[in-house]
Amino acid sequence: MSRKIRVLIAKPGLDGHDRGAKFVARALRDAGMEVIYTGLRQTPESIVNTAIQEDVDAVGMSILSGAHNTLLPKVVELLKEKGAEDILVFGGGVIPDSDIPFLKENGVQAVFTPGTPSEEFVNFIKENVRKDG
Amino acid sequence: MTIRDEFNKWREGVHGKSVSRFPERKKEFKTSYGETVEPVYCPEEGGSAYLETRGFPGCYPFTRGVQPTMYRGRFWTMRQYAGFGTAEESNKRYKYLLGAGQTGLSVAFDLPTQIGYDSDHPMSDGEVGKVGVAIDSLKDMEILFDGIPLGDVSTSMTINSTASVLLSMYIAVAEKQGFSADKLNGTIQNDILKEYIARGTYRFPPKPSMRLITDIFEFCASNVPKWNTISISGYHIREAGSNAVQEVAFTLADGIAYVEAAIKAGLDVDVFAPRLSFFFNAHNNLLEEVAKFRAARRLWSEVMKNRFKAANPKSQMLRFHTQTAGCTLTAQQPDNNIVRVAIQTLAATLGGTQSLHTNSRDEALALPTEESVRIALRTQQIVAHESGIADTIDPLAGSYFVEALTDSIYAKARKYIERIDELGGMVEAIEKGFVQQEIQDSAYHYQVAVEKGEEVVVGVNKFQMKEEPPTNLLKVDRSIQVSQIAKINDVKSSRDNDAVIRKLAEIKAAAQGSDNLMPKILEAVKVYATLGEIAGTMQEVFGEHKESVVL
Numbered sequence: 001m002s003r004k005i006r007v008l009i010a011k012p013g014l015d016g017h018d019r020g021a022k023f024v025a026r027a028l029r030d031a032g033m034e035v036i037y038t039g040l041r042q043t044p045e046s047i048v049n050t051a052i053q054e055d056v057d058a059v060g061m062s063i064l065s066g067a068h069n070t071l072l073p074k075v076v077e078l079l080k081e082k083g084a085e086d087i088l089v090f091g092g093g094v095i096p097d098s099d100i101p102f103l104k105e106n107g108v109q110a111v112f113t114p115g116t117p118s119e120e121f122v123n124f125i126k127e128n129v130r131k132d133g
Numbered sequence: 134m135t136i137r138d139e140f141n142k143w144r145e146g147v148h149g150k151s152v153s154r155f156p157e158r159k160k161e162f163k164t165s166y167g168e169t170v171e172p173v174y175c176p177e178e179g180g181s182a183y184l185e186t187r188g189f190p191g192c193y194p195f196t197r198g199v200q201p202t203m204y205r206g207r208f209w210t211m212r213q214y215a216g217f218g219t220a221e222e223s224n225k226r227y228k229y230l231l232g233a234g235q236t237g238l239s240v241a242f243d244l245p246t247q248i249g250y251d252s253d254h255p256m257s258d259g260e261v262g263k264v265g266v267a268i269d270s271l272k273d274m275e276i277l278f279d280g281i282p283l284g285d286v287s288t289s290m291t292i293n294s295t296a297s298v299l300l301s302m303y304i305a306v307a308e309k310q311g312f313s314a315d316k317l318n319g320t321i322q323n324d325i326l327k328e329y330i331a332r333g334t335y336r337f338p339p340k341p342s343m344r345l346i347t348d349i350f351e352f353c354a355s356n357v358p359k360w361n362t363i364s365i366s367g368y369h370i371r372e373a374g375s376n377a378v379q380e381v382a383f384t385l386a387d388g389i390a391y392v393e394a395a396i397k398a399g400l401d402v403d404v405f406a407p408r409l410s411f412f413f414n415a416h417n418n419l420l421e422e423v424a425k426f427r428a429a430r431r432l433w434s435e436v437m438k439n440r441f442k443a444a445n446p447k448s449q450m451l452r453f454h455t456q457t458a459g460c461t462l463t464a465q466q467p468d469n470n471i472v473r474v475a476i477q478t479l480a481a482t483l484g485g486t487q488s489l490h491t492n493s494r495d496e497a498l499a500l501p502t503e504e505s506v507r508i509a510l511r512t513q514q515i516v517a518h519e520s521g522i523a524d525t526i527d528p529l530a531g532s533y534f535v536e537a538l539t540d541s542i543y544a545k546a547r548k549y550i551e552r553i554d555e556l557g558g559m560v561e562a563i564e565k566g567f568v569q570q571e572i573q574d575s576a577y578h579y580q581v582a583v584e585k586g587e588e589v590v591v592g593v594n595k596f597q598m599k600e601e602p603p604t605n606l607l608k609v610d611r612s613i614q615v616s617q618i619a620k621i622n623d624v625k626s627s628r629d630n631d632a633v634i635r636k637l638a639e640i641k642a643a644a645q646g647s648d649n650l651m652p653k654i655l656e657a658v659k660v661y662a663t664l665g666e667i668a669g670t671m672q673e674v675f676g677e678h679k680e681s682v683v684l
Contacts, residue, residue, distance in 0.1 A: 013244070013259060013260055014244035014245060014247075014248055014250075014256060014257075014260050014334075015244060015260075015264075015333070016244075016328070016331075016332050016333015016334055017333070017372075018333065018373075019372070019373050019374050019460070019576055022573055022576070022577075022684060023576065023577060023580050025684055026573075026577050026684065027580075029684075035684075037682055037684050038682070039680040039682040040333045040680050041256075041333070041680075043255075043256070065244055065260055065263050065264050066260075066263035066264065066499075066500075066609060067258075067259035067260045067263055069259070069611075070258055070259025070611070071258075071259050094497065094498065094499070096498060096499055096603075096606055096608075097602040097603070098602065098606070113464055114463070114464045114497055115463060115464060115465055115590075115593045117584055117594075118584060119584075
């Protein structure tokens with residue numbers, strides 16, 4: 001029997017808007033996944049450490065402050081450094097369309113902006129997480 | 134006495150006196166067909182129940198408004214929240230807004246400033262200048278208000294955990310411009326409890342944070358008497374997903390906690406309570422929102438009178454700022470947001486707000502452009518000057534529906550406050566996660582209803598269309614972080630560093646003891662100690678707050 005998909009939902013940076021992150025966390029839980037939520041004000045280092053310690057399959061990060069171009073690629077880079085590049089990375093929040101190509105080039109595999117139905121990110125995770133579990 | 138007798142008494146007394154001191158906007162207000170519009174309309178029957186629960190404008194329990202003339206005397210203050218990038222850029226935006234007819238300033242600070250990190254702190258990486266202006270030292274504040282005489286404007290600052298430092302910088306800049314502190318008008322948000330619940334820019338744990346707040350109350354009562362020392366905020370509680378009752382209940386429960394803390398610190402309720410102000414959200418449900426504002430006014434006046442024995446009518450008045458609901462704005466078909474904001478503007482003004490920020494159509498996408506901000510401001514001006522809603526006070530009073538909702542929001546919010554009292558008060562209720570859980574449950578259920586299509590959001594889950602990605606969005610350049618860091622280095626190399634060390638040591642000593650921190654902080658900012666240095670010094674004594682995660 002395969003284990004449940006484990007997802008870390010994180011709030012990088014100083015931004016305190018956590019309504020979206022908490023909704024995503026609950027929606028993933030309702031979809032049968034195991035969800036760990038970090039709470040606010042996480043550094044890229046602490047997010048990566050938690051992801052590895054908790055042995056998650058995916059990391060989702062929510063940012064509404066505009067710091068996404070700095071913080072999301074940093075997490076991808078640190079995961080790579082620690083040999084954990086098989087962890088799926090996705091983002092969400094107030095992220096202009098014009099920034100999405102840059103984020104994707106830098107290893108963020110999907111970006112979900114406001115109004116995305118939960119079905120969409122649930123399916124994305126199910127289809128894209130590593131299949132070795 | 135009948136209501137008519139009471140009305141006549143009010144008309145000649147409270148209202149008449151006010152008009153003779155501050156004439157109304159027009160000699161006479163008229164309909165399109167020449168009928169005179171009265172200042173207020175009230176029922177012919179109903180007797181004591183009406184007088185106890187509704188009353189007249191400017192009179193207890195203030196359900197119908199806090200001033201005797203409301204917008205017939207003066208419109209609400211149109212105050213657009215703004216600030217981004219560097220102090221220079223924000224200064225330019227303020228001058229633009231004042232030139233466009235805005236009547237007060239509202240400063241948005243970036244997140245490092247709100248939490249007390251300098252722009253060169255590792256936690257600030259990527260955040261500098263993003264959601265507001267970056268302020269590291271008095272130098273930045275001098276640039277921010279360059280050419281804006283602080284004795285002549287009123288300024289609202291959205292600042293909480295570091296309010297003591299930013300208010301000190303404001304006072305220091307004003308003094309340099311030649312205005313003493315007692316001339317200054319404005320507001321600091323300074324509402325830390327909602328930061329733990331909903332907004333997230335806390336730095337220190339609740340106890341020392343409450344002490345900073347009461348230090349500010351005390352300092353301002355004698356030094357900056359016209360300053361609103363706190364803006365107790367339901368706005369962010371609503372944005373986090375609460376419903377209207379929860380917004381009222383949790384905001385007033387926060388207010389009760391501040392009043393209790395101040396009384397415990399030895400302050401006289403009638404000295405500080407007149408400077409308390411509130412900040413609410415204006416959502417789409419027009420009539421429910423109007424009822425919400427009326428219910429909140431009634432409930433607060435009763436709390437102040439009965440629970441805290443406040444005798445000064447000014448202590449019993451719930452004066453509030455409103456912002457239209459950011460969370461109702463959609464990234465899809467953003468021009469639709471102009472219409473939402475217009476409805477919310479009506480909700481706030483029919484509800485009797487003292488000041489209003491209207492959101493811009495593009496705020497679900499990025500910071501607003503100048504053009505979008507202008508439309509938002511014009512929305513308020515159209516409602517004020519063209520709609521006629523400002524010609525009589527509390528015009529929706531007497532609607533069976535609005536009155537019934539006013540009663541039910543009042544009763545349900547009161548129940549919540551009783552529940553919080555049973556839990557040991559708001560600080561306890563927050564530490565236990567009760568408040569956060571209640572809000573999250575509402576938020577979750579709402580979102581599920583949207584996904585099921587039970588709640589319609591036009592352009593999002595109904596009436597969608599294919600759209601080109603939006604263009605012309607305002608972006609904050611990353612180079613701002615670099616230039617801010619250069620500015621900090623400049624300040625640090627040109628100031629008197631011995632004086633800075635001395636002043637920081639005095640802050641530390643005051644933090645360890647019980648002396649009011651404000652005079653010490655004011656002295657430190659004047660010698661150009663940075664915000665990060667001052668907050669860091671306080672953290673050595675106070676510690677740092679860690680969120681208790683509730684899912």
